[in-house]
Amino acid sequence: MAKVEVDEELKDILPGFLNNREKDIETLKTAVAANDFATLQKVGHKVSGSSGGYGFDELGAIAKNIELAARESSLEKVQALVQEFENYVREIEVVFV
Amino acid sequence: MARKSKVILIVDDDPDMRAYLNKLLISMGHEVYEAGNTRTALKLVQEVVPHLILLDINLDEESGFNMIGQVRKFDQYHRIKILMISSLSSKKAIDLSKKLGTDGYLIKPINNTTLSTTLKKMGPELVFPEARNIHSEYSQLTARFLGSLTKISEVSVILRSKIKFQEKRKIFIESPFLKKFDLEKTQLIIQEFSKDVTPGTYDTKIQLIGLNDNNLKNIRKLNTRKV
Amino acid sequence: MSQKRILTIDDDEDINLLVRKILKKHDFESESVSKIEDFFSKVVSFKPHLCIVDLNLGDHDGFGYKIVEMMRKKIGNEVVIIVMSRRNSEADIKRALEAGANDYIQKPIDENIIIAKLNVFLDKEDDEVQFPFYAVPTGDSECYFKIPLNIYSMNEEQITIYSNNYIAKGSLIELHNDFLASRKFTVSNVSLDRESGGYFLHLILDPIEHGDLLPTIRRIMVKSPPLAE
Numbered sequence: 001m002a003k004v005e006v007d008e009e010l011k012d013i014l015p016g017f018l019n020n021r022e023k024d025i026e027t028l029k030t031a032v033a034a035n036d037f038a039t040l041q042k043v044g045h046k047v048s049g050s051s052g053g054y055g056f057d058e059l060g061a062i063a064k065n066i067e068l069a070a071r072e073s074s075l076e077k078v079q080a081l082v083q084e085f086e087n088y089v090r091e092i093e094v095v096f097v
Numbered sequence: 098m099a100r101k102s103k104v105i106l107i108v109d110d111d112p113d114m115r116a117y118l119n120k121l122l123i124s125m126g127h128e129v130y131e132a133g134n135t136r137t138a139l140k141l142v143q144e145v146v147p148h149l150i151l152l153d154i155n156l157d158e159e160s161g162f163n164m165i166g167q168v169r170k171f172d173q174y175h176r177i178k179i180l181m182i183s184s185l186s187s188k189k190a191i192d193l194s195k196k197l198g199t200d201g202y203l204i205k206p207i208n209n210t211t212l213s214t215t216l217k218k219m220g221p222e223l224v225f226p227e228a229r230n231i232h233s234e235y236s237q238l239t240a241r242f243l244g245s246l247t248k249i250s251e252v253s254v255i256l257r258s259k260i261k262f263q264e265k266r267k268i269f270i271e272s273p274f275l276k277k278f279d280l281e282k283t284q285l286i287i288q289e290f291s292k293d294v295t296p297g298t299y300d301t302k303i304q305l306i307g308l309n310d311n312n313l314k315n316i317r318k319l320n321t322r323k324v
Numbered sequence: 325m326s327q328k329r330i331l332t333i334d335d336d337e338d339i340n341l342l343v344r345k346i347l348k349k350h351d352f353e354s355e356s357v358s359k360i361e362d363f364f365s366k367v368v369s370f371k372p373h374l375c376i377v378d379l380n381l382g383d384h385d386g387f388g389y390k391i392v393e394m395m396r397k398k399i400g401n402e403v404v405i406i407v408m409s410r411r412n413s414e415a416d417i418k419r420a421l422e423a424g425a426n427d428y429i430q431k432p433i434d435e436n437i438i439i440a441k442l443n444v445f446l447d448k449e450d451d452e453v454q455f456p457f458y459a460v461p462t463g464d465s466e467c468y469f470k471i472p473l474n475i476y477s478m479n480e481e482q483i484t485i486y487s488n489n490y491i492a493k494g495s496l497i498e499l500h501n502d503f504l505a506s507r508k509f510t511v512s513n514v515s516l517d518r519e520s521g522g523y524f525l526h527l528i529l530d531p532i533e534h535g536d537l538l539p540t541i542r543r544i545m546v547k548s549p550p551l552a553e
Binding site (some may be wrong): 100148174227229234236238239244248256260261268273282284309316 | 458501
Protein backbone atom coordinates (compact mmCIF):
# COMPACT_ATOMS: atom_id res chain seq x y z
CA MET A 1 0.00 0.00 0.00
CA ALA A 2 1.65 3.19 -1.16
CA LYS A 3 1.60 5.94 1.43
CA VAL A 4 1.63 9.55 0.28
CA GLU A 5 2.19 12.52 2.59
CA VAL A 6 0.01 15.46 1.70
CA ASP A 7 0.08 18.95 3.20
CA GLU A 8 -2.72 19.29 5.76
CA GLU A 9 -3.68 22.59 4.17
CA LEU A 10 -4.94 20.68 1.15
CA LYS A 11 -7.20 18.49 3.27
CA ASP A 12 -10.46 19.83 1.93
CA ILE A 13 -9.58 19.84 -1.76
CA LEU A 14 -7.98 16.42 -1.84
CA PRO A 15 -11.19 14.39 -2.19
CA GLY A 16 -12.02 16.40 -5.32
CA PHE A 17 -8.55 15.68 -6.70
CA LEU A 18 -8.81 11.94 -6.15
CA ASN A 19 -12.31 11.90 -7.58
CA ASN A 20 -11.04 13.49 -10.77
CA ARG A 21 -8.27 10.93 -10.98
CA GLU A 22 -10.91 8.17 -10.79
CA LYS A 23 -12.64 9.84 -13.72
CA ASP A 24 -9.30 10.03 -15.52
CA ILE A 25 -8.88 6.24 -15.23
CA GLU A 26 -12.08 5.76 -17.21
CA THR A 27 -11.06 8.34 -19.78
CA LEU A 28 -7.64 6.74 -20.23
CA LYS A 29 -9.07 3.24 -20.59
CA THR A 30 -11.58 4.40 -23.19
CA ALA A 31 -8.85 6.22 -25.07
CA VAL A 32 -6.65 3.10 -25.10
CA ALA A 33 -9.52 1.02 -26.48
CA ALA A 34 -10.04 3.56 -29.25
CA ASN A 35 -6.35 4.14 -30.00
CA ASP A 36 -7.00 7.79 -29.14
CA PHE A 37 -3.42 8.98 -28.61
CA ALA A 38 -4.47 12.63 -28.61
CA THR A 39 -6.63 12.17 -25.51
CA LEU A 40 -3.96 10.04 -23.85
CA GLN A 41 -1.41 12.80 -24.40
CA LYS A 42 -3.76 15.45 -23.10
CA VAL A 43 -4.68 13.64 -19.89
CA GLY A 44 -1.10 12.61 -19.30
CA HIS A 45 0.10 16.16 -19.72
CA LYS A 46 -2.59 17.53 -17.44
CA VAL A 47 -2.06 15.10 -14.57
CA SER A 48 1.71 15.44 -14.73
CA GLY A 49 1.25 19.15 -14.24
CA SER A 50 -1.15 19.13 -11.32
CA SER A 51 -0.04 16.09 -9.29
CA GLY A 52 3.22 17.57 -8.10
CA GLY A 53 1.49 20.38 -6.29
CA TYR A 54 -0.69 18.00 -4.33
CA GLY A 55 2.32 15.89 -3.40
CA PHE A 56 1.76 12.99 -5.79
CA ASP A 57 5.14 13.02 -7.49
CA GLU A 58 5.05 9.37 -8.46
CA LEU A 59 1.66 9.76 -10.09
CA GLY A 60 2.96 12.77 -11.94
CA ALA A 61 5.83 10.70 -13.30
CA ILE A 62 3.47 7.95 -14.50
CA ALA A 63 1.29 10.55 -16.19
CA LYS A 64 4.30 12.13 -17.88
CA ASN A 65 5.30 8.75 -19.23
CA ILE A 66 1.78 8.22 -20.55
CA GLU A 67 2.07 11.52 -22.38
CA LEU A 68 5.43 10.62 -23.90
CA ALA A 69 4.36 7.10 -24.86
CA ALA A 70 1.19 8.46 -26.46
CA ARG A 71 3.27 10.94 -28.41
CA GLU A 72 5.24 8.02 -29.81
CA SER A 73 1.95 6.25 -30.56
CA SER A 74 3.28 3.31 -28.59
CA LEU A 75 0.08 1.46 -27.68
CA GLU A 76 1.65 -1.36 -25.66
CA LYS A 77 3.63 1.03 -23.48
CA VAL A 78 0.58 3.22 -22.96
CA GLN A 79 -1.58 0.26 -21.97
CA ALA A 80 0.90 -0.82 -19.30
CA LEU A 81 1.24 2.72 -17.97
CA VAL A 82 -2.52 3.25 -17.78
CA GLN A 83 -2.69 0.09 -15.67
CA GLU A 84 0.05 1.48 -13.40
CA PHE A 85 -1.95 4.73 -13.14
CA GLU A 86 -5.08 2.80 -12.13
CA ASN A 87 -3.28 0.71 -9.55
CA TYR A 88 -1.64 3.74 -8.02
CA VAL A 89 -4.84 5.72 -7.68
CA ARG A 90 -6.77 2.78 -6.23
CA GLU A 91 -4.07 1.77 -3.75
CA ILE A 92 -2.72 5.00 -2.32
CA GLU A 93 -3.16 5.87 1.33
CA VAL A 94 -3.09 9.56 2.07
CA VAL A 95 -1.44 10.84 5.26
CA PHE A 96 -1.89 14.51 6.09
CA VAL A 97 1.15 16.27 7.52
CA MET B 98 1.44 51.94 1.58
CA ALA B 99 -0.29 49.52 -0.76
CA ARG B 100 -2.30 46.68 0.72
CA LYS B 101 -0.46 43.35 0.76
CA SER B 102 -3.48 41.36 -0.34
CA LYS B 103 -3.86 41.26 -4.11
CA VAL B 104 -6.74 40.29 -6.36
CA ILE B 105 -5.66 37.30 -8.43
CA LEU B 106 -7.42 35.46 -11.23
CA ILE B 107 -6.52 31.84 -12.01
CA VAL B 108 -7.26 30.77 -15.57
CA ASP B 109 -6.79 27.05 -16.11
CA ASP B 110 -9.09 24.42 -17.54
CA ASP B 111 -7.92 21.83 -15.02
CA PRO B 112 -10.15 22.14 -11.94
CA ASP B 113 -7.51 20.47 -9.76
CA MET B 114 -4.91 22.98 -10.77
CA ARG B 115 -7.35 25.79 -10.02
CA ALA B 116 -8.31 24.32 -6.64
CA TYR B 117 -4.69 23.90 -5.71
CA LEU B 118 -3.53 27.37 -6.69
CA ASN B 119 -6.64 28.84 -5.10
CA LYS B 120 -5.74 27.19 -1.82
CA LEU B 121 -2.17 28.40 -1.88
CA LEU B 122 -3.10 31.94 -2.77
CA ILE B 123 -5.88 32.20 -0.21
CA SER B 124 -3.56 31.03 2.52
CA MET B 125 -1.20 33.81 1.46
CA GLY B 126 -4.05 36.20 2.12
CA HIS B 127 -5.06 37.11 -1.42
CA GLU B 128 -8.48 37.53 -2.96
CA VAL B 129 -8.81 34.77 -5.56
CA TYR B 130 -11.08 34.20 -8.56
CA GLU B 131 -11.13 31.25 -10.95
CA ALA B 132 -12.03 30.69 -14.56
CA GLY B 133 -11.96 27.47 -16.55
CA ASN B 134 -12.16 29.08 -19.95
CA THR B 135 -11.32 32.31 -21.72
CA ARG B 136 -14.87 33.57 -21.89
CA THR B 137 -15.42 33.37 -18.13
CA ALA B 138 -11.91 34.69 -17.55
CA LEU B 139 -12.47 37.82 -19.61
CA LYS B 140 -15.79 38.46 -17.91
CA LEU B 141 -14.10 38.26 -14.53
CA VAL B 142 -11.24 40.51 -15.62
CA GLN B 143 -13.75 43.25 -16.38
CA GLU B 144 -15.79 42.62 -13.25
CA VAL B 145 -13.14 42.35 -10.57
CA VAL B 146 -10.11 43.95 -12.29
CA PRO B 147 -7.42 41.71 -10.79
CA HIS B 148 -3.87 42.81 -10.12
CA LEU B 149 -2.55 39.53 -11.47
CA ILE B 150 -3.66 36.74 -13.78
CA LEU B 151 -2.18 33.24 -13.62
CA LEU B 152 -2.82 31.89 -17.08
CA ASP B 153 -2.38 28.32 -18.22
CA ILE B 154 -0.86 28.69 -21.60
CA ASN B 155 -2.28 25.39 -22.85
CA LEU B 156 -5.95 26.19 -22.29
CA ASP B 157 -8.04 23.39 -23.66
CA GLU B 158 -9.03 24.20 -27.24
CA GLU B 159 -8.35 27.86 -26.68
CA SER B 160 -5.37 29.98 -27.18
CA GLY B 161 -3.88 31.66 -24.13
CA PHE B 162 -2.36 34.06 -26.60
CA ASN B 163 -5.78 35.31 -27.63
CA MET B 164 -6.70 35.84 -24.01
CA ILE B 165 -3.65 38.02 -23.46
CA GLY B 166 -4.62 40.20 -26.42
CA GLN B 167 -8.15 40.60 -25.08
CA VAL B 168 -6.91 41.55 -21.62
CA ARG B 169 -4.66 44.19 -23.13
CA LYS B 170 -7.63 45.63 -25.01
CA PHE B 171 -9.35 46.19 -21.67
CA ASP B 172 -6.12 47.21 -19.95
CA GLN B 173 -4.24 49.16 -22.61
CA TYR B 174 -1.68 50.59 -20.21
CA HIS B 175 -0.59 47.14 -19.05
CA ARG B 176 -1.43 47.53 -15.39
CA ILE B 177 -2.71 43.98 -14.94
CA LYS B 178 0.20 41.54 -14.73
CA ILE B 179 0.05 38.11 -16.32
CA LEU B 180 2.08 35.10 -15.28
CA MET B 181 1.96 32.25 -17.70
CA ILE B 182 1.74 28.72 -16.28
CA SER B 183 3.51 26.15 -18.39
CA SER B 184 5.12 22.75 -18.34
CA LEU B 185 7.98 23.79 -20.57
CA SER B 186 11.57 24.06 -19.52
CA SER B 187 12.74 27.32 -18.03
CA LYS B 188 14.49 28.51 -21.16
CA LYS B 189 11.58 27.74 -23.45
CA ALA B 190 9.24 29.39 -20.98
CA ILE B 191 11.29 32.59 -20.89
CA ASP B 192 11.22 32.82 -24.66
CA LEU B 193 7.52 32.12 -24.89
CA SER B 194 6.78 34.57 -22.12
CA LYS B 195 8.70 37.27 -23.94
CA LYS B 196 7.01 36.44 -27.23
CA LEU B 197 3.52 36.57 -25.73
CA GLY B 198 4.17 39.67 -23.71
CA THR B 199 3.44 38.15 -20.31
CA ASP B 200 5.13 39.43 -17.21
CA GLY B 201 6.73 36.14 -16.21
CA TYR B 202 6.06 32.45 -15.90
CA LEU B 203 5.54 29.63 -13.45
CA ILE B 204 6.57 26.10 -14.30
CA LYS B 205 4.50 23.11 -13.31
CA PRO B 206 4.52 21.55 -10.81
CA ILE B 207 4.11 24.75 -8.85
CA ASN B 208 4.93 24.57 -5.18
CA ASN B 209 4.08 26.93 -2.39
CA THR B 210 7.61 28.30 -2.12
CA THR B 211 8.01 29.04 -5.82
CA LEU B 212 4.64 30.73 -5.95
CA SER B 213 5.19 32.90 -2.90
CA THR B 214 8.71 33.84 -3.95
CA THR B 215 7.53 34.83 -7.42
CA LEU B 216 4.72 36.91 -5.99
CA LYS B 217 7.00 38.55 -3.46
CA LYS B 218 9.43 39.50 -6.21
CA MET B 219 6.60 41.01 -8.22
CA GLY B 220 5.36 42.94 -5.20
CA PRO B 221 5.75 46.53 -6.42
CA GLU B 222 4.62 45.57 -9.93
CA LEU B 223 1.30 44.43 -8.55
CA VAL B 224 0.37 47.91 -7.38
CA PHE B 225 -1.60 49.92 -9.94
CA PRO B 226 -0.16 53.40 -10.43
CA GLU B 227 -2.30 56.16 -8.98
CA ALA B 228 -4.84 57.51 -11.48
CA ARG B 229 -4.44 61.21 -12.19
CA ASN B 230 -5.86 61.72 -15.66
CA ILE B 231 -9.34 60.61 -14.73
CA HIS B 232 -12.08 60.95 -17.31
CA SER B 233 -14.68 63.57 -16.35
CA GLU B 234 -17.33 60.88 -16.46
CA TYR B 235 -15.81 59.51 -13.24
CA SER B 236 -14.12 62.55 -11.78
CA GLN B 237 -17.04 64.97 -11.68
CA LEU B 238 -19.25 64.63 -8.66
CA THR B 239 -21.57 66.48 -6.33
CA ALA B 240 -20.60 66.60 -2.67
CA ARG B 241 -23.24 66.87 0.01
CA PHE B 242 -22.53 68.26 3.45
CA LEU B 243 -24.39 68.77 6.68
CA GLY B 244 -24.80 72.36 7.81
CA SER B 245 -27.23 74.65 9.54
CA LEU B 246 -29.00 77.84 8.58
CA THR B 247 -28.71 80.08 11.57
CA LYS B 248 -30.09 83.47 10.52
CA ILE B 249 -32.12 84.97 7.72
CA SER B 250 -32.82 88.49 6.50
CA GLU B 251 -34.80 89.83 3.57
CA VAL B 252 -31.78 89.57 1.31
CA SER B 253 -29.57 86.84 2.70
CA VAL B 254 -29.27 83.74 4.85
CA ILE B 255 -26.35 82.57 7.00
CA LEU B 256 -25.05 79.02 6.60
CA ARG B 257 -22.89 77.55 9.33
CA SER B 258 -20.70 74.66 8.16
CA LYS B 259 -17.26 73.13 8.01
CA ILE B 260 -16.49 74.75 4.69
CA LYS B 261 -14.64 78.04 4.41
CA PHE B 262 -15.82 79.45 1.10
CA GLN B 263 -13.51 81.70 -0.81
CA GLU B 264 -15.51 81.95 -4.01
CA LYS B 265 -18.87 83.51 -4.66
CA ARG B 266 -20.50 80.54 -6.29
CA LYS B 267 -23.99 79.15 -6.64
CA ILE B 268 -24.95 76.71 -3.91
CA PHE B 269 -27.82 74.24 -3.45
CA ILE B 270 -29.39 73.86 -0.03
CA GLU B 271 -31.93 71.30 1.16
CA SER B 272 -33.60 72.70 4.22
CA PRO B 273 -36.92 72.09 5.94
CA PHE B 274 -36.85 75.73 6.97
CA LEU B 275 -36.54 76.99 3.40
CA LYS B 276 -39.24 74.55 2.39
CA LYS B 277 -41.58 75.84 5.09
CA PHE B 278 -41.07 79.37 3.89
CA ASP B 279 -41.56 78.41 0.28
CA LEU B 280 -37.96 79.30 -0.46
CA GLU B 281 -36.78 75.89 -1.62
CA LYS B 282 -36.65 76.95 -5.25
CA THR B 283 -34.85 80.17 -4.45
CA GLN B 284 -31.49 80.56 -6.10
CA LEU B 285 -28.67 80.89 -3.64
CA ILE B 286 -25.35 82.55 -4.32
CA ILE B 287 -22.54 82.93 -1.85
CA GLN B 288 -22.31 86.61 -1.13
CA GLU B 289 -19.14 86.96 0.90
CA PHE B 290 -16.16 84.83 1.81
CA SER B 291 -16.80 82.75 4.91
CA LYS B 292 -15.93 84.04 8.35
CA ASP B 293 -14.35 81.94 11.08
CA VAL B 294 -16.56 81.03 14.01
CA THR B 295 -14.33 78.47 15.70
CA PRO B 296 -11.53 76.40 14.11
CA GLY B 297 -13.28 74.15 11.63
CA THR B 298 -16.60 76.02 11.71
CA TYR B 299 -17.45 78.92 9.40
CA ASP B 300 -20.36 81.24 8.73
CA THR B 301 -21.18 82.03 5.12
CA LYS B 302 -23.54 84.79 4.00
CA ILE B 303 -25.65 83.65 1.08
CA GLN B 304 -27.72 85.85 -1.22
CA LEU B 305 -31.36 85.04 -1.71
CA ILE B 306 -32.20 85.62 -5.36
CA GLY B 307 -35.62 86.36 -6.75
CA LEU B 308 -37.81 86.69 -3.67
CA ASN B 309 -41.33 87.91 -4.22
CA ASP B 310 -43.35 89.89 -1.71
CA ASN B 311 -44.91 86.76 -0.16
CA ASN B 312 -41.46 85.42 0.63
CA LEU B 313 -40.47 88.75 2.16
CA LYS B 314 -43.64 88.89 4.24
CA ASN B 315 -42.93 85.46 5.67
CA ILE B 316 -39.37 86.36 6.54
CA ARG B 317 -40.49 89.55 8.25
CA LYS B 318 -42.85 87.48 10.39
CA LEU B 319 -39.80 86.03 12.12
CA ASN B 320 -39.32 89.47 13.61
CA THR B 321 -40.21 88.22 17.07
CA ARG B 322 -36.83 86.54 17.25
CA LYS B 323 -34.64 89.39 16.09
CA VAL B 324 -30.94 88.65 16.39
CA MET C 325 -13.60 106.35 -5.92
CA SER C 326 -15.47 106.08 -9.20
CA GLN C 327 -19.20 105.76 -8.95
CA LYS C 328 -21.03 102.77 -10.26
CA ARG C 329 -23.35 103.45 -13.19
CA ILE C 330 -26.90 102.16 -13.19
CA LEU C 331 -29.26 102.22 -16.18
CA THR C 332 -32.98 101.75 -15.61
CA ILE C 333 -35.69 101.00 -18.15
CA ASP C 334 -39.35 101.27 -17.24
CA ASP C 335 -42.17 102.66 -19.37
CA ASP C 336 -43.53 104.40 -16.30
CA GLU C 337 -41.62 107.67 -15.93
CA ASP C 338 -42.62 107.99 -12.28
CA ILE C 339 -40.85 104.78 -11.49
CA ASN C 340 -37.78 105.98 -13.35
CA LEU C 341 -37.79 109.19 -11.36
CA LEU C 342 -38.14 107.38 -8.05
CA VAL C 343 -35.32 105.00 -8.82
CA ARG C 344 -33.01 107.78 -9.95
CA LYS C 345 -33.70 109.62 -6.74
CA ILE C 346 -32.96 106.59 -4.59
CA LEU C 347 -29.81 105.82 -6.49
CA LYS C 348 -28.51 109.36 -6.29
CA LYS C 349 -29.06 109.35 -2.54
CA HIS C 350 -26.81 106.34 -2.24
CA ASP C 351 -24.03 107.66 -4.36
CA PHE C 352 -24.76 105.88 -7.63
CA GLU C 353 -24.60 107.50 -11.06
CA SER C 354 -27.85 106.74 -12.82
CA GLU C 355 -29.75 107.20 -16.06
CA SER C 356 -33.09 105.94 -17.21
CA VAL C 357 -35.04 105.37 -20.43
CA SER C 358 -38.68 104.61 -21.02
CA LYS C 359 -38.55 103.44 -24.61
CA ILE C 360 -37.04 100.17 -25.78
CA GLU C 361 -35.45 101.83 -28.82
CA ASP C 362 -33.41 104.09 -26.59
CA PHE C 363 -32.17 101.36 -24.30
CA PHE C 364 -29.38 99.78 -26.28
CA SER C 365 -27.92 103.03 -27.55
CA LYS C 366 -27.84 104.18 -23.93
CA VAL C 367 -26.05 100.97 -22.93
CA VAL C 368 -23.38 101.72 -25.51
CA SER C 369 -22.96 105.38 -24.58
CA PHE C 370 -23.45 105.20 -20.78
CA LYS C 371 -21.74 101.84 -20.22
CA PRO C 372 -23.67 100.87 -17.06
CA HIS C 373 -22.30 98.43 -14.48
CA LEU C 374 -25.82 97.34 -13.69
CA CYS C 375 -29.24 97.54 -15.39
CA ILE C 376 -32.64 97.51 -13.78
CA VAL C 377 -35.18 96.21 -16.27
CA ASP C 378 -38.94 96.25 -15.96
CA LEU C 379 -40.35 92.97 -17.22
CA ASN C 380 -43.65 94.37 -18.45
CA LEU C 381 -42.76 97.17 -20.82
CA GLY C 382 -45.71 98.97 -22.37
CA ASP C 383 -47.75 96.94 -24.79
CA HIS C 384 -45.04 94.39 -25.30
CA ASP C 385 -45.85 91.95 -22.57
CA GLY C 386 -42.72 90.13 -21.58
CA PHE C 387 -40.39 92.30 -23.65
CA GLY C 388 -38.30 92.67 -20.52
CA TYR C 389 -37.14 89.07 -20.98
CA LYS C 390 -36.09 89.83 -24.52
CA ILE C 391 -34.00 92.72 -23.29
CA VAL C 392 -32.28 90.46 -20.78
CA GLU C 393 -31.60 87.83 -23.44
CA MET C 394 -30.28 90.38 -25.91
CA MET C 395 -28.07 91.96 -23.27
CA ARG C 396 -26.50 88.60 -22.50
CA LYS C 397 -26.02 87.84 -26.16
CA LYS C 398 -24.62 91.20 -27.21
CA ILE C 399 -22.84 92.43 -24.09
CA GLY C 400 -22.12 89.25 -22.13
CA ASN C 401 -22.20 88.52 -18.42
CA GLU C 402 -20.22 91.48 -17.13
CA VAL C 403 -23.23 93.76 -16.67
CA VAL C 404 -25.44 92.86 -13.71
CA ILE C 405 -29.15 92.78 -14.58
CA ILE C 406 -31.89 93.05 -12.01
CA VAL C 407 -35.45 92.69 -13.27
CA MET C 408 -38.49 94.16 -11.60
CA SER C 409 -42.18 93.43 -11.88
CA ARG C 410 -45.53 94.13 -10.29
CA ARG C 411 -46.49 90.48 -10.42
CA ASN C 412 -45.10 88.01 -7.91
CA SER C 413 -45.30 84.98 -10.12
CA GLU C 414 -42.70 82.27 -9.50
CA ALA C 415 -42.83 81.40 -13.16
CA ASP C 416 -41.89 84.97 -14.09
CA ILE C 417 -38.94 84.93 -11.72
CA LYS C 418 -37.73 81.60 -13.00
CA ARG C 419 -38.04 82.73 -16.60
CA ALA C 420 -36.13 85.92 -15.90
CA LEU C 421 -33.29 84.12 -14.15
CA GLU C 422 -33.13 81.59 -16.95
CA ALA C 423 -32.96 84.39 -19.50
CA GLY C 424 -29.84 85.56 -17.69
CA ALA C 425 -30.98 88.05 -15.08
CA ASN C 426 -29.00 88.11 -11.85
CA ASP C 427 -31.88 88.88 -9.51
CA TYR C 428 -35.46 90.03 -9.26
CA ILE C 429 -37.23 92.61 -7.13
CA GLN C 430 -40.90 93.15 -6.77
CA LYS C 431 -42.72 96.43 -7.15
CA PRO C 432 -43.53 98.59 -5.30
CA ILE C 433 -39.82 99.14 -4.95
CA ASP C 434 -38.44 98.91 -1.46
CA GLU C 435 -35.52 101.31 -1.20
CA ASN C 436 -33.64 99.19 1.31
CA ILE C 437 -33.96 96.04 -0.67
CA ILE C 438 -32.87 97.50 -3.94
CA ILE C 439 -29.91 99.26 -2.40
CA ALA C 440 -28.89 96.17 -0.44
CA LYS C 441 -28.91 94.14 -3.64
CA LEU C 442 -27.05 96.76 -5.60
CA ASN C 443 -24.38 96.85 -2.91
CA VAL C 444 -23.94 93.11 -3.00
CA PHE C 445 -23.78 92.86 -6.77
CA LEU C 446 -21.47 95.84 -7.15
CA ASP C 447 -19.28 94.92 -4.17
CA LYS C 448 -20.03 98.11 -2.39
CA GLU C 449 -19.78 98.43 1.39
CA ASP C 450 -22.62 100.38 2.91
CA ASP C 451 -23.15 100.23 6.63
CA GLU C 452 -26.34 102.25 6.43
CA VAL C 453 -28.32 99.69 4.61
CA GLN C 454 -28.09 96.54 6.66
CA PHE C 455 -31.04 94.28 7.00
CA PRO C 456 -31.79 92.85 10.41
CA PHE C 457 -31.25 89.14 10.73
CA TYR C 458 -33.82 86.91 12.33
CA ALA C 459 -32.95 83.66 14.04
CA VAL C 460 -33.93 80.48 12.27
CA PRO C 461 -35.83 78.24 14.71
CA THR C 462 -33.37 75.60 15.97
CA GLY C 463 -35.65 72.72 15.10
CA ASP C 464 -35.57 73.71 11.44
CA SER C 465 -32.03 74.92 11.14
CA GLU C 466 -30.33 71.69 10.06
CA CYS C 467 -29.76 71.54 6.33
CA TYR C 468 -27.76 69.79 3.65
CA PHE C 469 -25.95 71.69 0.96
CA LYS C 470 -24.38 70.59 -2.27
CA ILE C 471 -21.47 71.83 -4.31
CA PRO C 472 -19.81 70.32 -7.37
CA LEU C 473 -16.30 68.96 -6.89
CA ASN C 474 -13.76 66.98 -8.89
CA ILE C 475 -11.68 63.93 -8.14
CA TYR C 476 -8.04 64.86 -8.54
CA SER C 477 -6.55 61.40 -8.13
CA MET C 478 -7.33 57.98 -6.79
CA ASN C 479 -5.63 54.78 -5.74
CA GLU C 480 -6.76 51.78 -3.77
CA GLU C 481 -6.16 53.48 -0.42
CA GLN C 482 -7.64 56.91 -0.92
CA ILE C 483 -9.54 59.26 -3.16
CA THR C 484 -8.20 62.79 -3.43
CA ILE C 485 -10.65 65.56 -4.25
CA TYR C 486 -9.81 69.06 -5.39
CA SER C 487 -11.75 71.94 -3.89
CA ASN C 488 -11.49 75.69 -4.39
CA ASN C 489 -12.73 76.11 -0.84
CA TYR C 490 -11.26 74.87 2.41
CA ILE C 491 -13.09 71.93 3.87
CA ALA C 492 -12.17 71.15 7.45
CA LYS C 493 -10.52 67.86 8.40
CA GLY C 494 -13.05 65.54 9.99
CA SER C 495 -15.94 66.75 7.82
CA LEU C 496 -18.39 64.13 6.76
CA ILE C 497 -18.78 64.25 3.01
CA GLU C 498 -21.31 62.39 0.89
CA LEU C 499 -20.25 61.95 -2.71
CA HIS C 500 -22.64 61.56 -5.62
CA ASN C 501 -21.93 60.47 -9.14
CA ASP C 502 -22.59 57.35 -11.17
CA PHE C 503 -20.00 55.20 -9.52
CA LEU C 504 -19.96 56.71 -6.04
CA ALA C 505 -23.76 56.87 -5.65
CA SER C 506 -24.16 58.60 -2.26
CA ARG C 507 -21.21 57.06 -0.44
CA LYS C 508 -20.09 58.66 2.78
CA PHE C 509 -16.49 59.50 3.55
CA THR C 510 -14.64 61.42 6.21
CA VAL C 511 -12.07 63.99 5.22
CA SER C 512 -8.95 62.50 6.80
CA ASN C 513 -6.52 65.15 5.68
CA VAL C 514 -6.50 68.49 3.87
CA SER C 515 -3.51 69.87 2.02
CA LEU C 516 -2.92 73.11 0.20
CA ASP C 517 -2.31 73.25 -3.53
CA ARG C 518 0.28 76.03 -3.72
CA GLU C 519 -0.11 76.36 -7.47
CA SER C 520 -3.77 77.19 -7.58
CA GLY C 521 -4.59 78.21 -4.02
CA GLY C 522 -7.13 75.43 -3.73
CA TYR C 523 -7.19 72.40 -1.47
CA PHE C 524 -6.76 68.66 -1.74
CA LEU C 525 -9.12 66.62 0.41
CA HIS C 526 -7.85 63.14 1.19
CA LEU C 527 -10.56 60.57 1.78
CA ILE C 528 -9.30 57.25 3.08
CA LEU C 529 -11.07 54.17 1.76
CA ASP C 530 -12.29 51.96 4.54
CA PRO C 531 -11.92 48.28 3.51
CA ILE C 532 -15.21 47.33 5.13
CA GLU C 533 -17.35 50.32 4.27
CA HIS C 534 -15.91 51.02 0.84
CA GLY C 535 -14.62 47.56 -0.08
CA ASP C 536 -17.22 47.08 -2.78
CA LEU C 537 -16.01 50.20 -4.56
CA LEU C 538 -12.55 48.73 -5.09
CA PRO C 539 -13.21 46.88 -8.36
CA THR C 540 -14.67 50.04 -9.88
CA ILE C 541 -11.78 52.07 -8.56
CA ARG C 542 -9.33 49.61 -10.07
CA ARG C 543 -11.22 49.80 -13.35
CA ILE C 544 -10.92 53.56 -13.40
CA MET C 545 -7.23 53.29 -12.53
CA VAL C 546 -6.69 50.83 -15.34
CA LYS C 547 -8.47 53.06 -17.84
CA SER C 548 -6.72 56.27 -16.82
CA PRO C 549 -3.74 57.12 -18.98
CA PRO C 550 -0.40 57.75 -17.31
CA LEU C 551 0.64 61.37 -16.92
CA ALA C 552 2.52 62.75 -19.90
CA GLU C 553 6.21 62.89 -19.11
